[in-house]
Amino acid sequence: MKKVAEKILMIAVLGFSLSACYPTEDLDVAVNEPDTGLDTELDIYIEQNFTQEYGMAIRYKFVDNYVSPTERVTPPRLESVRPMLDFIEEFWINPYLDVPNGEEFFRNHVPAEIVFLGGLIFNNDGTVTLGTADAGAQITFTNVNAVDPTNIEWRNLQLQTVYHEFAHSVHQRYKLPNAFETFTATGYTSAGAWFTLNDQQALGRGFVSPYATSSPNEDFAETVAFFFFDPDFDANFIELIPDCEEDDCTTENTGRNAISIKLAAISDHYERVTGVSLESLREAVQSRL
Amino acid sequence: MKKLYPFLLLVLVLGCQFNDDPKLPPVEERVSDAIEEMEDLLVDPGNGWRIDYRPNDLGGDYLILLDFDRQGNVRIQSDIGANDGEFRDHIVPYRIDVGQGVELVLETYGVFHYLFELNQTSFGGEFEFIFNEEQNGDLVFDSKSDGSVIIFQRAIGNEASQISIETISLLEESFFRAPVEALVGNFVPYNMYLEDVDATVSITMDLDLRRMKIHGIASGQSINDILTNPMRTEIDHSTVFSISGGSINLAESTNLSFGGKNLTFSSIPIENLEKTTFSFCEDFVDSLANFSSSNVPTLGNIELTSSLAATHTLFEPGNSSSVNPASIFDEDDGQTISDQISAQFPDVVAFQWYYGQPLNDGSTLTALGWVTVDELNNVDFILRECELIKQGNLITINWTGTFFREESLSQEQMDGATDLLDLIFEGGQVYMLDALVQEGLSEFYNPCNRVKSFILL
Numbered sequence: 089m090k091k092v093a094e095k096i097l098m099i100a101v102l103g104f105s106l107s108a109c110y111p112t113e114d115l116d117v118a119v120n121e122p123d124t125g126l127d128t129e130l131d132i133y134i135e136q137n138f139t140q141e142y143g144m145a146i147r148y149k150f151v152d153n154y155v156s157p158t159e160r161v162t163p164p165r166l167e168s169v170r171p172m173l174d175f176i177e178e179f180w181i182n183p184y185l186d187v188p189n190g191e192e193f194f195r196n197h198v199p200a201e202i203v204f205l206g207g208l209i210f211n212n213d214g215t216v217t218l219g220t221a222d223a224g225a226q227i228t229f230t231n232v233n234a235v236d237p238t239n240i241e242w243r244n245l246q247l248q249t250v251y252h253e254f255a256h257s258v259h260q261r262y263k264l265p266n267a268f269e270t271f272t273a274t275g276y277t278s279a280g281a282w283f284t285l286n287d288q289q290a291l292g293r294g295f296v297s298p299y300a301t302s303s304p305n306e307d308f309a310e311t312v313a314f315f316f317f318d319p320d321f322d323a324n325f326i327e328l329i330p331d332c333e334e335d336d337c338t339t340e341n342t343g344r345n346a347i348s349i350k351l352a353a354i355s356d357h358y359e360r361v362t363g364v365s366l367e368s369l370r371e372a373v374q375s376r377l
Numbered sequence: 378m379k380k381l382y383p384f385l386l387l388v389l390v391l392g393c394q395f396n397d398d399p400k401l402p403p404v405e406e407r408v409s410d411a412i413e414e415m416e417d418l419l420v421d422p423g424n425g426w427r428i429d430y431r432p433n434d435l436g437g438d439y440l441i442l443l444d445f446d447r448q449g450n451v452r453i454q455s456d457i458g459a460n461d462g463e464f465r466d467h468i469v470p471y472r473i474d475v476g477q478g479v480e481l482v483l484e485t486y487g488v489f490h491y492l493f494e495l496n497q498t499s500f501g502g503e504f505e506f507i508f509n510e511e512q513n514g515d516l517v518f519d520s521k522s523d524g525s526v527i528i529f530q531r532a533i534g535n536e537a538s539q540i541s542i543e544t545i546s547l548l549e550e551s552f553f554r555a556p557v558e559a560l561v562g563n564f565v566p567y568n569m570y571l572e573d574v575d576a577t578v579s580i581t582m583d584l585d586l587r588r589m590k591i592h593g594i595a596s597g598q599s600i601n602d603i604l605t606n607p608m609r610t611e612i613d614h615s616t617v618f619s620i621s622g623g624s625i626n627l628a629e630s631t632n633l634s635f636g637g638k639n640l641t642f643s644s645i646p647i648e649n650l651e652k653t654t655f656s657f658c659e660d661f662v663d664s665l666a667n668f669s670s671s672n673v674p675t676l677g678n679i680e681l682t683s684s685l686a687a688t689h690t691l692f693e694p695g696n697s698s699s700v701n702p703a704s705i706f707d708e709d710d711g712q713t714i715s716d717q718i719s720a721q722f723p724d725v726v727a728f729q730w731y732y733g734q735p736l737n738d739g740s741t742l743t744a745l746g747w748v749t750v751d752e753l754n755n756v757d758f759i760l761r762e763c764e765l766i767k768q769g770n771l772i773t774i775n776w777t778g779t780f781f782r783e784e785s786l787s788q789e790q791m792d793g794a795t796d797l798l799d800l801i802f803e804g805g806q807v808y809m810l811d812a813l814v815q816e817g818l819s820e821f822y823n824p825c826n827r828v829k830s831f832i833l834l
Binding site: 127148149150151152160162163164165166168169206207210214216233 | 448449469470472482483484485486487490493494497498504505521522
C-alpha cells in the first residue's frame, strides 16, 4: 500500500512539475477574428439595420473561413454592397413583414450570418456553385457584383437562393410535412446524380427542378422557392395539360399532379407550424416583382 | 523511496527552468505587435509600392501601384483597363491577419480579385498575401493560393506616369468582335503592314493575358495578299509582353530577314488610331482599329490593323477534333446554340471535325458532322463529306454531297444534322484564329453569321 502511495506521489510530483512548466495562456483568444469595428457609414448602416434589428451579421469583407477550402471565391466590390442590402430587404425581409405572423417568424428564424460574394463559387472539381447555405445558420449570396434587380435572370438566382435556403429552416426546426417523402418516393435520384436530369424529366417525376430530386429536404426547399418567385408557377408546374394522349404528356401531367399534392401538403404544414400563409407570402413577393 | 525525495524536490525546483522565455508577451500582444509591424512596413514608403505582377508564366506583366494608409485602406492604381477602367485607380479596404503567418488580405473586390477570377480562377491572380520577408527594402509575399512569390518594391515616385492608360484605351478599340467566353481569353488578330518591305506580319494578341504570337509574314498588304500571296514565311514566335511608354514591349524579341532587310520585332508603338471598316462577309461591315507609326527601329513605317485574316494557322491536314455542342456560340447574343442543336438533333454529344484524317485503307477522310449516343449507349456518327480549302487562316468548305452514317439514323435526323451544318457554315467560309491561353486551341469564326466555337488541334 505504501509503495502504491509512493508511486502516486511520484507521479503527482512529476505531473505537477510538468504542468507547471506551461505558462498560463488564454485559449479563447481569436487570432483570426475579422475586424468588427464600425469604420464606415456602410458598417454603421449594417449594424443598425441588420445586426441590431434582426440579429443578422452581414459579411461583405473577405474572410476565407466563410467558404470551404475547396471553393475559390472573391468578395464583392464595395459599391455593390448597399444595393444588395436594399435588394434583400425589399425582396426577402419585407414580404415577411407584410403578412400576418410573418415578422415574428422571420425574426425567430433569421440566419445569424449573411455572406456576400462578388462572383460565383468555383470548386476545385471544376464545377460552379450558384448559392449555398449552412444548416440555417448562414446564407451565402453569390454574384453580388452583378447586382441588378431589373435583370430577371440575376434576380431569380438570388431569390431562388434565399427562399430555398430560408425554407430549410422550416423543415430543420419543424420537420417535413407528414409522409412528404412518400409522395414522389420513386422520383428521387441517387446521391450526386440529380444533374443528369433536365427540367422536363424532373417535372415528369413530380419535381420543380432537377435539384429537387436530390432529397426530400431539397424538394421541400425548391418547391417553396419556386412557388414564391416564379410568377407562372401554376402554368409551369400545376395546371394539367388538356387533351393529353401522348406518353410524354401523360407523364408530365402525372408529375404536375404530384407537385400539386406536395404543394398542398407544404402549404398546410407551413401555416400550421409557423402561422404564416404560404400563399400570402407568395402574393407579397409577387407584388414586388 | 526516501532516496528519491531529493530527486523529486530537484524536479520540482528545476522543472520550470525549461519554460519559455518568461519575458515572452501573451499571444494577443504578439499578434497585435505582428499586425502593427506589418502595417508599419506597408505604410512606410512615401510613394507606396510597385508590383510588376505576373500571375502566371503564360502571361505578361501588369504594373500595379499600392499606397496603404493607417485607416485600413489601400489605393490601387493599375494598367489593367478591364471593366471600363474600374481598376485604373481604386481604393479597397485591407486587413492584416495572423494565422499561419502574417497575411495581407484585400477585403473587397479590386484589380487583384479580377485577376484571381479570370479564366474561372485558373489565371493565377491573388488577393491574399502571406508575408515572407523584407529583402533590401522590398517586401516579399507568397500567394496564399499557389505559393508563387509577389514582390512589393518601393516606388520611386513617377511610376503612375508609366501606367499607359491611353495605350490600353487605344488597344481596346481593337475589339470589333464581342469578347469571347471564359477560358479562351480575349484575343485579337492583327496585321502589321511594313511599308519598307511591302509585306504584312500577322500577329495575335491576348490583351488580358498579355501574350502574343507572331504567325508569319507575307508580301503585300491586302487581305488577299495576306491569305494567298505565295511569298510568305512562317515565324511562329510566342512571347509575353508589357505595356508602357505608349508601346507594346515584347519580353522576347525575334529577328527575321525578309525582302532583303533584317527586321527585329521588340516593340510595337500604339498610336495614331484611325477607325476603318472592312467586310469579311458581304452582309456585314466590321469596324477595325488602325494604328500607324513612322520610323520604328528596324521596321520603318508601320500600320497595325485589327483583322480576322492571318498568314498562317495551326489547322493542318491530319487535324481531327471533337467539340462539345455547348461550346458553339452565337456571338450576337453570346449564347450557346446547344438548345437549337439538341432540338433538331437529339442525343448529340459532339460536333466532329475530320480534316485529312488517315483511314485504314490508306485514303483520307475530310468531313464534318455529329456524334450521338442514345439511351442504350449506342454511338452513331453522321458525317457530311466536304473539301476544305485553306488559304492563310481562311477555310472554305465545299460539300461533296456524300454522307457517312449509321443505318439506324432516320432521314429526319439526317435532315436535322444537315440543316445544322448549313447553319453553322452559312456562307461556306470560316477563319481559324489562334487562342493563346492554350497551345493548339483555335477558334473557328464564321463572319457571315457570327457563329464560333473552339477546337483543340
